[in-house]
Amino acid sequence: MSFFEHIGRFFIMLKSVFSKPDRSKVFWERFFNETVTIVINSIPLIAFLSFFMGGVITIQTASNMESPLLPAYTIGYITRQSTILEFSPTIISLIIAGKVGSNIASEIGTMRVTEQIDALEIMGVNSIGYLMLPKILSTTLFFPFVIVISMVLSLIGGWFAGVTSNLYSTETYLLGLRYFWEKDSSGLYYALGKTMVFGFLITSISSYYGYYTKGGSLEVGRSSTNAVVASSVAILLANYVLTQLVLV
Amino acid sequence: MIEVNNISKSFGDTQILFDVSAKFETGKVNLIIGASGQGKSVLTKCIVGLHEVDQGHVMYDNRDFSAMVRKDRKEIRKEIGMLFQGSALFDSLTVLENVMFPLKMFTKMSKEEQIERANFCLERVDIINKNNLLPAETSGGMQKRIAIARAIAMNPKYLFCDEPNSGLDPRTSIMIDQLIQEITYEYNMTTIVITHDMNSVLEIGDHIVFINQGKNWWQGDNNQIMRTDNKEVIEFVYASGFMRNLREKIING
Numbered sequence: 271m272s273f274f275e276h277i278g279r280f281f282i283m284l285k286s287v288f289s290k291p292d293r294s295k296v297f298w299e300r301f302f303n304e305t306v307t308i309v310i311n312s313i314p315l316i317a318f319l320s321f322f323m324g325g326v327i328t329i330q331t332a333s334n335m336e337s338p339l340l341p342a343y344t345i346g347y348i349t350r351q352s353t354i355l356e357f358s359p360t361i362i363s364l365i366i367a368g369k370v371g372s373n374i375a376s377e378i379g380t381m382r383v384t385e386q387i388d389a390l391e392i393m394g395v396n397s398i399g400y401l402m403l404p405k406i407l408s409t410t411l412f413f414p415f416v417i418v419i420s421m422v423l424s425l426i427g428g429w430f431a432g433v434t435s436n437l438y439s440t441e442t443y444l445l446g447l448r449y450f451w452e453k454d455s456s457g458l459y460y461a462l463g464k465t466m467v468f469g470f471l472i473t474s475i476s477s478y479y480g481y482y483t484k485g486g487s488l489e490v491g492r493s494s495t496n497a498v499v500a501s502s503v504a505i506l507l508a509n510y511v512l513t514q515l516v517l518v
Numbered sequence: 519m520i521e522v523n524n525i526s527k528s529f530g531d532t533q534i535l536f537d538v539s540a541k542f543e544t545g546k547v548n549l550i551i552g553a554s555g556q557g558k559s560v561l562t563k564c565i566v567g568l569h570e571v572d573q574g575h576v577m578y579d580n581r582d583f584s585a586m587v588r589k590d591r592k593e594i595r596k597e598i599g600m601l602f603q604g605s606a607l608f609d610s611l612t613v614l615e616n617v618m619f620p621l622k623m624f625t626k627m628s629k630e631e632q633i634e635r636a637n638f639c640l641e642r643v644d645i646i647n648k649n650n651l652l653p654a655e656t657s658g659g660m661q662k663r664i665a666i667a668r669a670i671a672m673n674p675k676y677l678f679c680d681e682p683n684s685g686l687d688p689r690t691s692i693m694i695d696q697l698i699q700e701i702t703y704e705y706n707m708t709t710i711v712i713t714h715d716m717n718s719v720l721e722i723g724d725h726i727v728f729i730n731q732g733k734n735w736w737q738g739d740n741n742q743i744m745r746t747d748n749k750e751v752i753e754f755v756y757a758s759g760f761m762r763n764l765r766e767k768i769i770n771g
Contacts, residue, residue, distance in 0.1 A: 292623055
């Protein structure tokens with residue numbers, strides 16, 4: 271199947287995704303279940319990664335600042351900007367693409383090869399909408415909240431690493447975090463906006479690969495790998511395009 | 519009654535079904551038999567609409583299913599129950615939730631009514647006190663019976679069973695066959711069973727369609743299949759020495 275055929279089938283699939291759910295009560299039940307499975311259950315991993323990522327950003331920044339003309343609070347400022355603009359939204363999205371993307375593709379792919387999707391279709395259920403809409407909506411809507419948690423923990427990690435390594439005092443770090451905030455705060459909205467786009471891309475692309483799995487368990491594994499690769503590529507492309515459009 | 523009229527189906531350059539016509543009557547267990555790769559599953563998937571036919575018509579009680587749009591098909595699909603080869607129970611739902619699923623999606627029953635109906639269907643297939651188990655925690659035979667309970671939950675007019683005996687021991691196979699036959703007569707359904715199991719053919723085949731090379735090669739009932747002189751049917755049904763001896767004994771009285 272060519273790249274353009276995949277794109278065409280993906281958009282045809284999206285049309286079914288956004289059709290009216292067969293039963294709104296069932297939809298909301300699934301929506302909240304998916305929010306817990308995909309979003310809430312990812313928080314521990316994201317918290318762990320973000321804390322240490324913030325620490326590493328701080329230490330790396332400090333070790334590369336050799337000029338005595340640069341004040342120490344610059345470390346806090348750079349940590350804040352890199353965390354909010356790129357590390358939390360993009361790197362965490364890539365990690366989520368690995369965790370959640372493979373999970374979604376293998377879950378839906380297994381349903382396909384074990385005829386569970388056929389069973390839904392025979393009953394008259396819109397299987398695409400039933401399986402994908404709750405996942406896509408819950409991730410798109412709630413993923414930004416997880417990224418806010420990641421940003422906060424990353425900045426705390428940066429503070430912890432810097433203070434315990436005697437790179438700066440708490441006051442200096444906080445001064446850096448607040449520096450130019452009035453001017454730069456729009457970056458937060460840009461970051462959260464692109465996080466929503468990334469959330470949509472991860473779940474829709476992974477669902478697509480899972481849904482169109484053909485064959486057996488080997489193909490489910492292959493779909494899962496393809497879903498992660500395609501989601502990651504889509505995130506990086508979308509990141510470049512959005513950065514060009516919004517910040518340049 | 520389900521009628522298929524002059525159905526043809528191809529995948530790319532490979533034609534699977536050639537102008538197949540057959541009638542499946544209400545209140546009878548209709549079997550579709552044939553060797554692997556001859557088009558039985560494709561025919562069934564065409565009948566239930568999982569594959570679109572290239573030409574021909576599928577009629578559900580004189581309603582042309584193949585000419586309907588998705589929305590209209592949905593109404594007919596609510597009248598269909600299907601038992602899949604691998605049971606196709608939803609892994610993440612318990613036994614009770616699996617049987618309640620179609621009721622939850624398509625009826626306005628209260629939760630208590632759904633539970634009552636699901637329990638009734640589960641008891642009908644002899645599944646008792648297993649409500650909170652996940653499908654993976656039950657045996658293959660149980661999974662088939664749970665799938666039958668789910669298939670009959672909506673009181674379907676049409677029941678499809680794709681190789682209901684595959685992977686089961688002979689005793690459980692007979693039990694599943696009997697269950698399918700009983701519920702067909704009890705609810706006056708149009709039942710279509712795809713099978714390779716010769717015991718099923720001889721035991722429950724009220725009407726048998728033999729598919730060979732993508733064509734309706736032979737049809738009749740379980741008495742006629744014993745006495746047929748159709749070479750391909752004999753080669754398929756009486757492939758083993760035991761079955762050939764059995765046939766000779768029956769023919770010779």
